Amino acid sequence: MTLRILSLLYILIYPLLANAQKPVEINDSVDQHIFVFNEIEQLEDPTGKLTFQDVLESRYNAKFKPSVKSTPQNAHQNSVYWYRITVSPSAGLKKRFLLEFFDQTIDEIDAFIPTEKGKYKLIKLGDQQKFENRGIKHKNFEIELDNLPNRESTFYFKIRSRSIADVIIVLRSVNWFIQYALNEYLGFGIFYGMILIFSFYNLIMYVYVQQKQYLYYVIYILSVGLYETCIDGIAYQYLWPNSPAWNQHAHAVVVCCMSVFALLFTQKLLHVKTKAPVLNKLINLLIVLRIVTFFFFYFFNQELFEYRFIEVIPLTLAFYTGIYIYRKGYKPARFFVLGYSFLFVGFVLKFLIMLGLDWLNFSVLSYYSLSLCFIVEMSFFSFAVGDQVHLLKKKKEKAQRATIRQMQANEKLKDSINKELEIKVQERTKEVFEKSAIIEEQNIQLQETNKLLKSQAEEISRMNALLEKDNQVLKVDIEKVTRARIMSTDVDFTEFSKIYPDKESCFKFLADLKWSKGYICKKCSNTQHTLGHSPYSRRCSKCDYEESVMMNTIFQNTRVPINKSFYMIFLIYTSKGKISSHKLSEILEIRQNTCWTYSSKIKKLMEERKKELRNAGEMGWSKLVLEEN
Numbered sequence: 001m002t003l004r005i006l007s008l009l010y011i012l013i014y015p016l017l018a019n020a021q022k023p024v025e026i027n028d029s030v031d032q033h034i035f036v037f038n039e040i041e042q043l044e045d046p047t048g049k050l051t052f053q054d055v056l057e058s059r060y061n062a063k064f065k066p067s068v069k070s071t072p073q074n075a076h077q078n079s080v081y082w083y084r085i086t087v088s089p090s091a092g093l094k095k096r097f098l099l100e101f102f103d104q105t106i107d108e109i110d111a112f113i114p115t116e117k118g119k120y121k122l123i124k125l126g127d128q129q130k131f132e133n134r135g136i137k138h139k140n141f142e143i144e145l146d147n148l149p150n151r152e153s154t155f156y157f158k159i160r161s162r163s164i165a166d167v168i169i170v171l172r173s174v175n176w177f178i179q180y181a182l183n184e185y186l187g188f189g190i191f192y193g194m195i196l197i198f199s200f201y202n203l204i205m206y207v208y209v210q211q212k213q214y215l216y217y218v219i220y221i222l223s224v225g226l227y228e229t230c231i232d233g234i235a236y237q238y239l240w241p242n243s244p245a246w247n248q249h250a251h252a253v254v255v256c257c258m259s260v261f262a263l264l265f266t267q268k269l270l271h272v273k274t275k276a277p278v279l280n281k282l283i284n285l286l287i288v289l290r291i292v293t294f295f296f297f298y299f300f301n302q303e304l305f306e307y308r309f310i311e312v313i314p315l316t317l318a319f320y321t322g323i324y325i326y327r328k329g330y331k332p333a334r335f336f337v338l339g340y341s342f343l344f345v346g347f348v349l350k351f352l353i354m355l356g357l358d359w360l361n362f363s364v365l366s367y368y369s370l371s372l373c374f375i376v377e378m379s380f381f382s383f384a385v386g387d388q389v390h391l392l393k394k395k396k397e398k399a400q401r402a403t404i405r406q407m408q409a410n411e412k413l414k415d416s417i418n419k420e421l422e423i424k425v426q427e428r429t430k431e432v433f434e435k436s437a438i439i440e441e442q443n444i445q446l447q448e449t450n451k452l453l454k455s456q457a458e459e460i461s462r463m464n465a466l467l468e469k470d471n472q473v474l475k476v477d478i479e480k481v482t483r484a485r486i487m488s489t490d491v492d493f494t495e496f497s498k499i500y501p502d503k504e505s506c507f508k509f510l511a512d513l514k515w516s517k518g519y520i521c522k523k524c525s526n527t528q529h530t531l532g533h534s535p536y537s538r539r540c541s542k543c544d545y546e547e548s549v550m551m552n553t554i555f556q557n558t559r560v561p562i563n564k565s566f567y568m569i570f571l572i573y574t575s576k577g578k579i580s581s582h583k584l585s586e587i588l589e590i591r592q593n594t595c596w597t598y599s600s601k602i603k604k605l606m607e608e609r610k611k612e613l614r615n616a617g618e619m620g621w622s623k624l625v626l627e628e629n
Contacts, residue, residue, distance in 0.1 A: 023087065026093065028095050040072055041065060048079065055156060072166075097148065100141065101140060104141070114149055123143055127236060131241035140233065188232065216268060220261040223254050252297065259290050266318045270325040270336065501563070503562050521542065523545040554601065555625070571587070581593075
């Protein structure tokens, strides 16, 4: 009989049992025995300071109470619990036995095993120990009873666990344990093999179709498989046997991935973004909250990872989303809803058992109910994916048939148009032949006309060349006349600016004036230069001395715009120094004080260079620009 059936039988006969601890008799006909109810006595130590010697004393010995449950639990995770069982072997016992703890999540187990000499041997177990330290390399905790005393003996167990632990103690013969373990691992192999097959199938679908929903589903399935290995103890045995610290919260990481990728898969498979935008936003929000919650638990309080019932929230949202999408007429959602229905039932069953409804945990079927529901769910999810592919295939075939019908219609239309075009081409060809003779005659006349036009064009080109030459001469004369008129009469600043419209033209004039006799470096007298950084400045190619166009001119260090400075010199020169600074300020819109200072300097130069300016002509004002070295 299975573990859970035996437990159910004990529940039924419990009222008939005595309150005192009942020794368990062992003989060679016993293959296994599950300790339940008054076969297990427990003592809670809230301080966690009791030693084994304290527990053996009479004052604590009397405090041990028979278990009121078929499977005792540590109701308070901060307390240490002591358990004891009594075994009475028959005379001449030949079978070898061992004790096994079913719950692989118990953190610490200190087992005090009686010996033939009346003493106790300490064996340490628990998932905080490295797996390689176990005497029997099995996912559960086993204690070999090699030298079982030939008398009634009491075994003591000190248990501490941060999570709720089921203290399921089973006495098994070694032969029965080997048979049981082989069958159990065979079942695990089939279960995880199915998960790998589902994963590989959907991975191939992702590679072929390149749709993210398959990748999300693969990660979800692998997360489910890894979660089951964490719960069964297989992961600790084969994946991280030397990392007990990681084993404490590895399941929490996997559960978070399982919830997140289940929601992502739901979004993609059911096209929630387009079919239910509000639910899509809610799923995105829940994904973010689930990730934030995980990191909060991880960094601030890892004991909160034991509240696994929060996973019912993303499960419920995904379940409701599937129902909503299915009711809107999306057929692949029906398998999705069926799969989540089984998974939802499995979660609810586990949740109710966790709340203390032990009568629901009646057999191996209920114990592994969530794993079986995962298999059923994955099967239906695969049907949903296949149904979606089938639906896409039908849409593709429908589109192909519509395309073929359209191509056939296009072909008929093309043939009809081609026939009409052939008739029109024949009519047009006949018309073209009739007109070709007329066109040929017109071409001859056009050729003669072209020859005449060509000779006329040559004559026009010659006349245009002569006119162009006359225009250039006229333009030069006009510029000379304009310059002469401007330089010899009173003109305003706007007209003066036609000759020197901007800073560029002023700098060019200064450069031509300053280096009219060639460039000579002020430092080393070198005559070779390159362009400097500022406009029209020159840099010595030998010593790199750079001379600006304003240096050694009357405009050096002036703050007056250069074109206005030109005009000021011109006005003072043409008026022979008789124009006042007030008049200059009014014309140039410059402060009178600045005009006075500048005009005084120019008048002084005119006085000094009176002889040079006497016959200087219209450009005599330019002789005031350069300062004498």
